[in-house]
Amino acid sequence: MDEIYQNEQAKLQETLSFIQQQLKELQLIPRYQGSDLVEQLLDDQRRQTVNRLQLSEKSPYFGRLDFEEDGKRLTPLYLGKAGVEDPDNHQPIIIDWRAPVASMFYSFTGQGDRAGYVSPDGEVEGTVHLKRNLAVEEQTLKRVVDSYVRGGENLQVTDEFLLYRLGENKDHRLRDIVSTIQVEQDKIIRSERNQSLIIQGVPGSGKTTVALHRLAYLLYQYQNQVRADRIMIFAPNKMFLDYISNVLPELGIGGVKQTTFIEWVLERLPEPITLRNQTDREECWFETGQSTDLEREQQEVLARFKGSFIFLEYLQQQLAKLEKDFVPQGGFAIWDEKKLTSEEIAHWFHVEYRHEPLRKRQERIFARMKRWIEMEHRDIRNRDPRNELKKKAMEKFRQYKNLWDRRKVTQVYVDLAKQSDVVQPFTIKQKKVLFDPEDLAPLLYIYNFLYGIETEYRFDHVVIDEAQDFSPFQVFVLKEHVRGNSFTILGDLLQNIYAYKGIYDWNEFVHLFPEEQVSYFQLDRSYRSTVEIIQFANQVIHSYQGELTPATPVFRSGEPVQVEQVRDQNRTLTVASWIQKQSTQGMKSIAIVTRTEKAASTLSVDLFANGIEHHLITPDRSQYAGGISVAPIYLVKGMEFDAVILVDVDNEQYPDDALTAKLLYVGCTRALHSLVVLTSDNPSPLLPEAVPVS
Numbered sequence: 001m002d003e004i005y006q007n008e009q010a011k012l013q014e015t016l017s018f019i020q021q022q023l024k025e026l027q028l029i030p031r032y033q034g035s036d037l038v039e040q041l042l043d044d045q046r047r048q049t050v051n052r053l054q055l056s057e058k059s060p061y062f063g064r065l066d067f068e069e070d071g072k073r074l075t076p077l078y079l080g081k082a083g084v085e086d087p088d089n090h091q092p093i094i095i096d097w098r099a100p101v102a103s104m105f106y107s108f109t110g111q112g113d114r115a116g117y118v119s120p121d122g123e124v125e126g127t128v129h130l131k132r133n134l135a136v137e138e139q140t141l142k143r144v145v146d147s148y149v150r151g152g153e154n155l156q157v158t159d160e161f162l163l164y165r166l167g168e169n170k171d172h173r174l175r176d177i178v179s180t181i182q183v184e185q186d187k188i189i190r191s192e193r194n195q196s197l198i199i200q201g202v203p204g205s206g207k208t209t210v211a212l213h214r215l216a217y218l219l220y221q222y223q224n225q226v227r228a229d230r231i232m233i234f235a236p237n238k239m240f241l242d243y244i245s246n247v248l249p250e251l252g253i254g255g256v257k258q259t260t261f262i263e264w265v266l267e268r269l270p271e272p273i274t275l276r277n278q279t280d281r282e283e284c285w286f287e288t289g290q291s292t293d294l295e296r297e298q299q300e301v302l303a304r305f306k307g308s309f310i311f312l313e314y315l316q317q318q319l320a321k322l323e324k325d326f327v328p329q330g331g332f333a334i335w336d337e338k339k340l341t342s343e344e345i346a347h348w349f350h351v352e353y354r355h356e357p358l359r360k361r362q363e364r365i366f367a368r369m370k371r372w373i374e375m376e377h378r379d380i381r382n383r384d385p386r387n388e389l390k391k392k393a394m395e396k397f398r399q400y401k402n403l404w405d406r407r408k409v410t411q412v413y414v415d416l417a418k419q420s421d422v423v424q425p426f427t428i429k430q431k432k433v434l435f436d437p438e439d440l441a442p443l444l445y446i447y448n449f450l451y452g453i454e455t456e457y458r459f460d461h462v463v464i465d466e467a468q469d470f471s472p473f474q475v476f477v478l479k480e481h482v483r484g485n486s487f488t489i490l491g492d493l494l495q496n497i498y499a500y501k502g503i504y505d506w507n508e509f510v511h512l513f514p515e516e517q518v519s520y521f522q523l524d525r526s527y528r529s530t531v532e533i534i535q536f537a538n539q540v541i542h543s544y545q546g547e548l549t550p551a552t553p554v555f556r557s558g559e560p561v562q563v564e565q566v567r568d569q570n571r572t573l574t575v576a577s578w579i580q581k582q583s584t585q586g587m588k589s590i591a592i593v594t595r596t597e598k599a600a601s602t603l604s605v606d607l608f609a610n611g612i613e614h615h616l617i618t619p620d621r622s623q624y625a626g627g628i629s630v631a632p633i634y635l636v637k638g639m640e641f642d643a644v645i646l647v648d649v650d651n652e653q654y655p656d657d658a659l660t661a662k663l664l665y666v667g668c669t670r671a672l673h674s675l676v677v678l679t680s681d682n683p684s685p686l687l688p689e690a691v692p693v694s
């Protein structure tokens with residue numbers, strides 16, 4: 001292996017010198033400031049090459065595949081995050097991981113020596129001689145692992161490199177996985193653009209990571225059809241967006257937009273919308289105790305109805321009626337016998353302008369009527385030198401315009417919703433209607449119906465993360481904004497802790513797309529947590545698993561999950577000493593997870609009093625700083641930590657019901673390496689049979 005290592009070391013030096021030389025030469029060329037288009041294009045290309053070389057400089061490649069295409073000679077292919085070529089002969093020095101030929105690195109599993117890929121010129125086949133993983137960090141070769149050598153004993157060492165990567169401690173942001181993308185993940189990443197992918201995946205199966213890699217792939221593969229600034233990522237909250245914000249820049253991608261659905265709709269609608277304070281609602285939803293059960297149930301029924309396809313169909317019918325009767329009866333008359341009949345105006349509206357949204361047609365008709373009055377007035381100017389008749393006509397016109405529907409979008413929605421049997425009256429506060437997030441998709445739908453969609457709000461691709469919390473109505477309205485149904489929709493039905501929104505079954509989304517344009521994927525392998533943690537979490541959710549497949553851990557063993565009984569008065573000290581122990585063991589991200597927001601603030605105060613510096617995660621927090629975090633359980637969804645301690649896991653806080661089981665499942669599956677569960681002398685019935693260690 002030493003010789004192999006030395007050869008690779010020499011190759012790395014040679015590649016680095018090449019990159020540095022290229023960079024030096026390119027950086028000596030001054031930026032072009034003139035107006036010659038060809039020169040501008042060349043300058044732009046140089047800038048892109050500099051960006052790629054800079055990305056490659058620290059870690060030029062991560063893998064090598066020796067491939068002998070049938071009828072050609074064997075070529076070692078080095079794969080990196082960005083492609084680098086020799087400018088003199090255009091030969092590739094490093095191949096971009098997204099290139100067709102690179103797909104073999106991910107799809108080749110070592111069973112037999114044949115491999116192939118689809119190039120722009122057709123299928124290519126050949127023989128693989130070597131597949132090698134190379135870990136290069138800060139220009140230093142750290143590790144060389146061969147996962148396949150032709151004719152050698154191939155012991156599935158791919159896993160060795162994967163385990164090495166998974167065993168690392170994580171800082172505060174999600175990372176790219178280009179060097180260890182797995183076969184089932186690669187299929188998703190390389191899916192065609194005009195496909196809506198619906199991905200159900202167990203916690204830690206890489207859903208978020210894979211979706212971001214798919215974006216990088218789409219931007220590479222469909223350069224002329226997909227633009228970064230026309231891609232939108234929808235995620236549950238700002239902190240989560242901050243948490244995932246490193247992956248795309250690590251892959252050399254900039255400019256992709258990210259938002260939450262609420263924020264995006266509020267920005268999109270021109271009318272001010274007053275949203276009811278959601279903190280109270282979430283608190284009520286996640287608060288423990290029976291007193292809120294009825295309130296929760298009512299909320300669930302109403303919110304689910306507003307997000308449902310049934311409500312959408314109801315609104316569609318109502319809006320169709322609105323359109324049919326949009327033109328007021330009676331026509332419009334001015335002086336003498338001059339008149340526009342309602343049939344004439346309706347013809348403009350329903351036939352001539354039918355391709356425009358309703359309010360645009362209305363504007364056009366008003367403009368046309370105004371022009372008509374002026375034209376008619378020219379004929380009688382001599383009779384009406386002081387414009388008396390014209391003024392009267394204009395006054396009548398003003399009155400006529402008021403016969404048209406000129407309600408605000410919010411008013412149209414409130415009126416239509418009220419007429420349905422299910423929707424209850426909206427709360428009014430200080431003369432303003434208070435809306436909930438589930439009203440936003442219907443509001444946007446009505447807005448689009450009345451005003452249409454501006455170009456800047458159309459997307460080439462949309463990612464919906466934690467999509468189990470999205471309603472069919474939300475996805476439907478987003479579909480109106482996306483060209484070619486290009487979606488990546490991902491989530492986990494077992495993590496739908498907001499039962500008052502979202503879906504029970506992915507079919508609720510599948511039906512929204514044409515059959516040939518939608519693909520369903522299921523990811524069952526969990527890469528995040530150790531075997532012990534996954535087995536523990538699987539037992540927590542077991543009774544509520546339903547049809548869903550339990551998570552299969554990648555074989556990475558760690559310490560057993562500890563369930564500890566502590567008395568109330570000792571709790572803070574136990575947590576404090578656990579934190580200290582984890583920090584000394586090198587854990588970079590540590591989470592102390594409580595059942596409610598109140599409990600998190602109380603514990604936070606106690607920990608500060610004990611000298612433990614940390615961050616308290618609250619619903620309005622927009623950044624995740626890593627280190628030590630204290631958070632209520634429902635706010636850690638989507639995130640991960642090296643070590644997690646769950647506190648107060650007793651019968652009172654975690655009774656045996658579906659919502660609580662899901663919450664606890666989410667909490668357990670956040671941990672990468674270490675999980676501790678603190679309970680009282682009355683432990684939660686959801687905990688596995690493990691005998692508590694006291």
Ligand SMILES: Nc1ncnc2c1ncn2[C@@H]1O[C@H](COP(=O)(O)OP(=O)(O)OP(=O)(O)O)[C@@H](O)[C@H]1O
Nearest residue numbers: 177180181182203204205206207208209527528638
């Ligand atoms: N092929 C892989 N190689 C290395 N690490 C991986 C791979 N796939 C996933 N991971 C790691 O597993 C962890 C979980 O990934 P990610 O957060 O994308 O999963 P998820 O399915 O979205 O999880 P959750 O449902 O819990 O939000 C991350 O640390 C990610 O880097």
